[in-house]
Every structure is written in C-alpha cells, then in structure tokens.
Amino acid sequence: MTTPLFERVLVPIAEADDAKTTCEAVVPYLESSGEVVVVHVIEKTEGGPDKAPREARQEQAEEIFAIAREQFGDAGYDVETELRYGPDVIDEILAAGAAFDVTAIAFTPRPGGRWIKLLSGNHANRLTRESTYPILIVPHSEKETPEMTEATAETTGGTDGSGYRVLVPIDGTEDALSAVSHACRAYPTADVTCLHVHESASTDVYASMTGGQSSGVDDEDREWQREVTQRFEEAQAVADDHGVELETVTFPGAVPDAIVTCAEELGVDLVVMTTRGREGLKQKLLGSTTETVVRRSPVPVTVVR
Structure with a gap:
C-alpha cells in the first residue's frame, strides 16, 4: 500500500x-x-x-x-x-x-x-x-480551491481530488510521464488534462489538432501531430495503471506562457510539472520555466522529480 x-x-x-x-x-x-x-x-x-x-x-x-x-x-x-x-x-x-x-x-x-x-x-x-x-x-490568490479536508470527504467521497481539475504539461520524457503518474495517484478522481506545447506550431497545425479549420498542414506539421499523438497515448498508458481517463490539449507558444495561459483558460485547480525537460528544447521544465510558472500561475503548482 x-x-x-x-x-x-x-x-x-x-x-x-x-x-x-x-x-x-x-x-x-x-x-x-x-x-x-x-x-x-x-x-x-x-x-x-x-x-x-x-x-x-x-x-x-x-x-x-x-x-x-x-x-x-x-x-x-x-x-x-x-x-x-x-x-x-x-x-x-x-x-x-x-x-x-x-x-x-x-x-x-x-x-x-x-x-x-x-x-x-x-x-x-x-x-x-x-x-x-x-x-x-500554493500562491496567494483570491481564487477558491475545492476543499480536500475531512469535511469535504463527506460530500465528495474523500481527499482524492474529487471536483479537481489538474493540468500536467508533458514533453515525451520519462520525467513528464512520472508527473502524469503522480497526478493520477494523488488525485484519482480528478479530471486530469495533459498539455503538450508546440513552440513553433503554425496556426494551421494548432487548428487541426483542436478541431478548428485549417487551410493546410505541411509534412513537418503532420510529423509533429503523429509525435504528439504518440506522447498522449504513452501518457494514457500510464494513467490506465491508475484507472484514470485523461483529457488532452495542445497549445502553441513559449512553454511557460502556454502553461500559465492554458491553466487560466481551462480553469484548472492545480498544475503538476516535472523538473526536467527534453534535451534540445530552448526552455526546459527546469529552472527558468518552472520558476516562471510558479511565479505567474494563478493556481498551486506541484513540482515533482
């Protein structure tokens, strides 16, 4: 146990x-x-x-x-x-x-x-x-977060994240998958959403991944779509071990900006992120990115190894 x-x-x-x-x-x-x-x-x-x-x-x-x-x-x-x-x-x-x-x-x-x-x-x-x-x-914020105390357990079923929405940025690394596992284990009844950020995504590829209208997607964008689909499938495989069904979302832009904006737009209650990112990315989920998200996030951030 x-x-x-x-x-x-x-x-x-x-x-x-x-x-x-x-x-x-x-x-x-x-x-x-x-x-x-x-x-x-x-x-x-x-x-x-x-x-x-x-x-x-x-x-x-x-x-x-x-x-x-x-x-x-x-x-x-x-x-x-x-x-x-x-x-x-x-x-x-x-x-x-x-x-x-x-x-x-x-x-x-x-x-x-x-x-x-x-x-x-x-x-x-x-x-x-x-x-x-x-x-x-946990930032100073006027936003009320769902109470996960004993009093809440009487109405939501326990301190397991009931009523919560958790955002987990992923980048295809084992560390990011550990963050997914952490979120699913800590909040098994929460709505867990995996976010993948594409720093150089075109308007067309973003629209095609989110169900919007696009005028055309080139081979590079199609390859990126396949890669992101694979990463979401890997994340879901991890979530399956905890009996959690993930939601997924892609977002264009600089990594820290996209994480904060997505958290705001989705109205999440918590961000769970890893301390390491993919080698070669200009901004990794370590140091400046983590610091920026922590400073700017309107909701609590859990940082895991």
Whole structure:
C-alpha cells in the first residue's frame, strides 16, 4: 500500500506575518488524518548570530509555531515544530524533511518575501533537484480551491481530488510521464488534462489538432501531430495503471506562457510539472520555466522529480 502524498507535510514558514496565510493555504491539500511539520530556519554565519538577535528570532519562531499549532490544530491535524539553525536555508529545509520522513513540502511564497527569493535561480534548481519528495507551491490568490479536508470527504467521497481539475504539461520524457503518474495517484478522481506545447506550431497545425479549420498542414506539421499523438497515448498508458481517463490539449507558444495561459483558460485547480525537460528544447521544465510558472500561475503548482 502506498503512502498518501500529503500524509506528512513539511511546511517552512519564514515570518510570523505569513504564518496564518500559509496554514490556511496548505490545509486543503492535507490528508484527512494528515500530519504537519512546521519548520523555521534561523540563518547564521559560521560563528553564529549575536545573543540579542538570536533571542529575538527565537521569539519570532515561537510566535510562528503558536499560530501554526492553532491553525492546523483547529483543522484537526497533528502538528510538530522544528527550529533549525544553519547558513543555508535550503539545506536545513531538506534536512528537516529527511529527519521527519515527510511525504511532501508545501509553502506559500509571499511576493517580495524571503521564500519567493528561494524560488529563483540556483535555489529553485537545488530545491527541486535535491528533494526526494514533491514540492507544492500554493500562491496567494483570491481564487477558491475545492476543499480536500475531512469535511469535504463527506460530500465528495474523500481527499482524492474529487471536483479537481489538474493540468500536467508533458514533453515525451520519462520525467513528464512520472508527473502524469503522480497526478493520477494523488488525485484519482480528478479530471486530469495533459498539455503538450508546440513552440513553433503554425496556426494551421494548432487548428487541426483542436478541431478548428485549417487551410493546410505541411509534412513537418503532420510529423509533429503523429509525435504528439504518440506522447498522449504513452501518457494514457500510464494513467490506465491508475484507472484514470485523461483529457488532452495542445497549445502553441513559449512553454511557460502556454502553461500559465492554458491553466487560466481551462480553469484548472492545480498544475503538476516535472523538473526536467527534453534535451534540445530552448526552455526546459527546469529552472527558468518552472520558476516562471510558479511565479505567474494563478493556481498551486506541484513540482515533482
């Protein structure tokens, strides 16, 4: 029997001002009997911080933990807290994840805050590359997401994604198929849609793939159509193992722009994407593409290896 994806979630919180918002954002994604580990990292140099600043930051950590215990506790979840010290925040987050044997990391980056900076450049690459568990980034958004809590289980049948629509970008790699498997396993009753982006697709080929009118499709476009059809079939074969019937969609344009636009137009509740892309693509699902989608997505993004 596999362990539920969000059974034991690590929630890094950087500031007391973000604690309540982060807790409220993460709760809908927890298992009905899930556990939460809240971690706060105090950055220090090799010699350690001065006593006064250290005491002040310890007080801030206790304030964060008190808010988290109240928020998650009121929602019916067991809460553990972990205060860590170190010169590298990412190292400490990953170490906490290993120490508590978590099944996922989840947090809400606040625009301009410390965590949004951790999702840029080398930090984002390290976090997604070195983590052995999925990372769920829940944006600050006014859009309401379907509650996947115990209360919802009474009306939707459980914390399995009922009522959800999940978008999974694919590119023909094994890593992308792993993202499909992840989405189907985590949300077996959700509507899962696979997206394939064609950066150089003509209006004609896009129209022909989406049922519209096209004036003509050349041999190169026909080859691309065959390739995309094969990729969708491979994705469906993975979904079949989980008893899920996929929907498929193609979209033209730059990869990150297409993913965000498609998520908006389809009204999805979650994007699941891999950290690696096809060799040779100008923009891979790693680094700049992932970072752009995370920053711009109107819905939560789960990043998987």
